[in-house]
């Protein structure tokens with residue numbers, strides 16, 4: 001995860017590497033804005049219709065449902081029809097629906113011109129009950145849903161919107177595509193600026209609802225376009241056209257024998273039956289019926305009866321239909337969710353309801369961008385070098401942003417441009433208001449947060465609603481795409497500056513693991529105003545030799561952890577101080593490359609040009625991430641292909657020694673991939689690299705983890721796992737100045753995992769550690785699992801005393817679990833405000849990863 005600061009020597013044009021993502025983002029935005037309102041209307045009306053039957057039933061007690069008279073049963077069919085006709089002799093009856101559900105009204109449809117007319121009927125008395133209240137409303141809602149109340153034109157518009165919706169979904173997925181964990185796809189962010197949260201919810205909900213959206217759109221299209229219907233028919237192997245009504249060979253002019261029909265229906269043990277009287281004398285009487293075995297509410301078994309004898313002419317149970325035909329006949333149920341029962345109906349209700357929300361949130365995000373003056377983007381190169389100082393501001397946790405800011409400032413100064421160089425926490429509002437140009441280089445730490453020193457700074461600096469209309473700014477944001485909120489702090493800073501009416505000079509640059517291509521773009525932008533070369537950071541050099549590797553916990557319960565020592569190929573001076581990191585560029589082990597070549601069916605001995613040197617493919621591959629074979633084998637043009645691979649990035653390690661030790665000492669834990677392989681860098685350092693191997697590495701100062709060299713200031717050191725490395729160097733620095741007020745809390749799984757146990761106890765016995773606490777989480781005797789944070793919580797009084805004496809607290813080790821838990825102990829003790837002030841005071845120093 002550590003970032004390399006290498007800057008490529010060849011100037012690369014970033015636009016060559018631009019993904020089609022901006023195009024899809026543009027499509028997504030504009031299609032969403034244009035079709036969004038229609039989709040919101042279709043969705044909103046769809047949601048209203050989702051529970052139409054239940055709502056109508058609730059509104060129509062006494063019409064759709066009746067009280068069952070004591071001991072009464074549903075009237076026999078001939079009697080029921082006779083009573084209906086006694087009340088309404090014409091128009092003739094076209095259909096009758098009866099249910100066995102107690103209290104459920106029957107429904108009779110009359111053969112009327114135009115709209116089908118019908119009324120509910122009390123099945124116990126035969127009384128006509130009239131129409132259901134609210135039916136007209138739902139007809140209108142349906143008309144809006146399907147045709148926007150605009151007939152065929154409306155139907156064409158809703159159909160087109162469904163197609164546009166497909167394009168919105170596809171473009172939405174494409175713009176979100178990146179190599180990220182499941183959390184990124186499925187969990188919206190819970191904090192940060194409102195716009196960032198809204199954006200996250202908009203995208204993540206889109207992912208969750210993608211499948212139901214596809215279902216509802218593809219089924220909706222069934223009714224919109226012939227081609228779409230035909231596609232469904234072909235896909236389900238269903239013949240085109242409606243099944244023709246059954247034609248009888250012998251035609252009788254007599255009236256249907258209702259008793260015979262009723263007797264026939266009684267044999268069905270149906271719980272719902274609807275009878276359709278024939279339209280023509282040679283047509284059969286059609287009966288649709290359901291029983292408890294019918295798969296869903298809209299699936300019907302069909303029976304064709306000879307009207308005068310009730311002889312069965314055709315019998316077609318739903319489940320006997322070919323599966324494709326069942327799907328076609330279930331189209332409405334699929335669209336409404338009824339196909340999947342109550343769960344499906346609720347799902348479709350929520351899906352429909354979400355469409356207006358998607359439109360509103362998308363519109364809000366768009367308007368916000370427009371209102372926030374993105375349009376004020378001015379061309380950076382139009383800015384003339386000025387005599388007024390340019391602000392160069394950084395916020396950095398582990399030093400990368402700080403180094404880049406220093407290089408930026410040096411570049412400007414080389415062009416005789418006065419510079420005001422500040423860390424974000426030092427910057428005052430007056431300085432910001434007075435400046436006409438500010439360049440920000442900021443990284444993101446924690447979970448999308450500001451680096452420690454810059455915590456809360458945006459609020460105090462830019463949250464005062466004070467406008468900065470004369471300020472132009474540019475941001476280089478550093479981050480890592482493996483985290484959920486890539487460059488979260490850079491984004492927050494940009495939004496706050498835009499909100500303060502500052503003008504952005506060019507779109508914020510976001511560097512993934514200090515991506516050299518992005519740094520190069522930053523350098524080019526600077527060069528367009530102040531001239532000069534692109535930025536050149538010190539590149540890791542092969543200046544370190546792997547001189548010692550010792551397995552420290554062979555009997556331990558944790559992953560194998562090694563003490564690693566590196567010696568310099570040059571004479572060492574005071575090149576680093578306690579808290580520093582080393583960024584090591586690993587190599588792939590030769591065996592892994594050989595296996596990969598074998599699986600890819602490639603010859604490792606073929607020569608390729610890499611880094612200006614012709615070398616075997618197997619050797620060149622050792623510097624790269626090996627793509628999954630399933631992602632497709634490389635084509636024939638291997639020399640070109642090798643240059644498309646991602647180079648292995650440097651990994652950071654906390655240094656456990658001081659230059660006076662003569663070695664760079666590290667504590668490296670073997671990390672395992674989900675496939676059980678060793679992590680690239682930890683595997684390289686602990687298992688694959690031979691002793692004596694030259695390593696390409698770069699030392700890096702860590703501004704958030706500087707040593708406290710005033711012996712009168714007490715220090716509390718808290719570490720778990722390999723975090724002991726960072727603490728060890730800090731303690732050495734304290735011992736070098738004779739500081740004795742040191743309290744150390746160390747945590748691991750078991751005493752066999754307690755790295756450098758003898759060394760800690762020696763320092764304790766020499767009086768350099770006044771209190772040493774070991775916490776072993778997996779000790780069989782310890783009962784509940786205990787970690788360093790628990791020990792800290794228990795030592796409440798000592799902790800209070802230390803803090804009252806202005807102690808500096810160092811935390812090194814796991815960023816998840818340990819560090820937040822330690823922070824919560826501290827904030828419980830200090831209170832929220834006290835804790836914030838403590839963080840800002842620089843007395844809370846952490847090196848967590």
Ligand SMILES: Cc1cc2nc3c(=O)[nH]c(=O)nc-3n(C[C@H](O)[C@H](O)[C@H](O)COP(=O)(O)OP(=O)(O)OC[C@H]3O[C@@H](n4cnc5c(N)ncnc54)[C@H](O)[C@@H]3O)c2cc1C
Pocket residue numbers: 001002398581586651652653654655667668669670671672673674678679680681682683722723725726847848849
């Ligand atoms: C500021 C800083 C200081 C660090 N100090 C140390 C140190 O002193 N000692 C040390 O051993 N490591 C330290 N690390 C972690 C180190 O940089 C590497 O991330 C770690 O060694 C794994 O790299 P890899 O190439 O072996 O794994 P990769 O090949 O990059 O990853 C392999 C697999 O392991 C997972 N993975 C990566 N890192 C971890 C992890 N830390 N824990 C669990 N799973 C992981 C990945 O998701 C992946 O599935 C530090 C990191 C930072 C940012």
Ligand SMILES: Cc1cc2nc3c(=O)[nH]c(=O)nc-3n(C[C@H](O)[C@H](O)[C@H](O)COP(=O)(O)O)c2cc1C
Pocket residue numbers: 001002003395396397398399400401402442443444445446447448449451478479480481483484485486487488513514815848849
């Ligand atoms: C513990 C930890 C948390 C991080 N969290 C994020 C994050 O949420 N989002 C992000 O984009 N990068 C994150 N990063 C990556 C850093 O921003 C990136 O490595 C950057 O280059 C560090 O710059 P700095 O050295 O100036 O702090 C994190 C790094 C670490 C070690």
